[in-house]
Amino acid sequence: AQKVTQAQTEISVVEKEDVTLDCVYETRDTTYYLFWYKQPPSGELVFLIRRNSFDEQNEISGRYSWNFQKSTSSFNFTITASQVVDSAVYFCALIYNAGNMLTFGGGTRLMVKP
Amino acid sequence: GAVVSQHPSWVICKSGTSVKIECRSLDFQATTMFWYRQFPKQSLMLMATSNEGSKATYEQGVEKDKFLINHASLTLSTLTVTSAHPEDSSFYICSAPDYESYNEQFFGPGTRLTVL
Numbered sequence: 001a002q003k004v005t006q007a008q009t010e011i012s013v014v015e016k017e018d019v020t021l022d023c024v025y026e027t028r029d030t031t032y033y034l035f036w037y038k039q040p041p042s043g044e045l046v047f048l049i050r051r052n053s054f055d056e057q058n059e060i061s062g063r064y065s066w067n068f069q070k071s072t073s074s075f076n077f078t079i080t081a082s083q084v085v086d087s088a089v090y091f092c093a094l095i096y097n098a099g100n101m102l103t104f105g106g107g108t109r110l111m112v113k114p
Numbered sequence: 115g116a117v118v119s120q121h122p123s124w125v126i127c128k129s130g131t132s133v134k135i136e137c138r139s140l141d142f143q144a145t146t147m148f149w150y151r152q153f154p155k156q157s158l159m160l161m162a163t164s165n166e167g168s169k170a171t172y173e174q175g176v177e178k179d180k181f182l183i184n185h186a187s188l189t190l191s192t193l194t195v196t197s198a199h200p201e202d203s204s205f206y207i208c209s210a211p212d213y214e215s216y217n218e219q220f221f222g223p224g225t226r227l228t229v230l
Contacts, residue, residue, distance in 0.1 A: 037221075043152075043205055044223040091157065095219070100211045101148050102219060104158045 002027045004094050004105035012111045013082055021077040021108045023092030029053075034068065034075045035093040035102070045091070051075065082112045116142045116212045120222035127198055128230055135193045135225045137164075137208030143188035144210035148219070149181075152205040164191040164208075198229045 003026040036048040092105040117140040145166045150158040163171040170183035182194040207224040
């Protein structure tokens with residue numbers, strides 16, 4: 001069985017602060033994919049990143065960066081110099097190779113105040 | 115990337131009526147689609163897997179007679195909430211994997227159902 005845990009249910013920061021959203025996962029599969037999605041108030045899920053289990057390289061995209069560590073089963077997401085537009089719920093998710101269905105974490109609500 | 119649409123985007127209905135939600139893959143074929151439900155301030159929970167040309171697979175605790183799924187073509191899956199009740203009010207989201215994109219799933223924009 002797969003499980004994704006996002007321990008932080010809500011985070012509040014002031015604009016320009018850096019913030020890290022934690023994600024810990026459990027799976028018995030050796031091949032799997034990890035995702036981060038952003039869900040703004042409109043509800044539509046916005047794809048941010050996909051990482052496969054064989055690629056532990058960290059990734060940076062603009063103000064966003066991701067730290068994947070298989071040793072701790074974590075896939076953390078950092079927003080640098082946060083902005084009000086970053087306010088949303090962020091979901092970490094896991095997919096294993098066979099079924100293609102996503103297992104979502106509980107989500108972290110990020111509030112960035114001006 | 116691939117596009118998945120949902121219709122309607124929101125619906126309000128009276129208790130006891132049935133509501134049909136459509137999920138379409140616009141520029142790719144999807145033999146499988148997934149239906150998720152999201153209650154306010156909660157995460158997305160998989161309800162069922164829709165399979166083209168065969169019966170849907172439901173997750174534990176999801177009533178298949180209440181949530182009817184039909185995947186009649188390679189681009190369309192429908193979810194019908196039968197005899198809807200206020201507790202069925204939720205945000206319903208479908209997704210479809212594009213197998214040419216290495217397990218990337220494409221999500222519809224969601225349907226917000228409110229049952230009065």
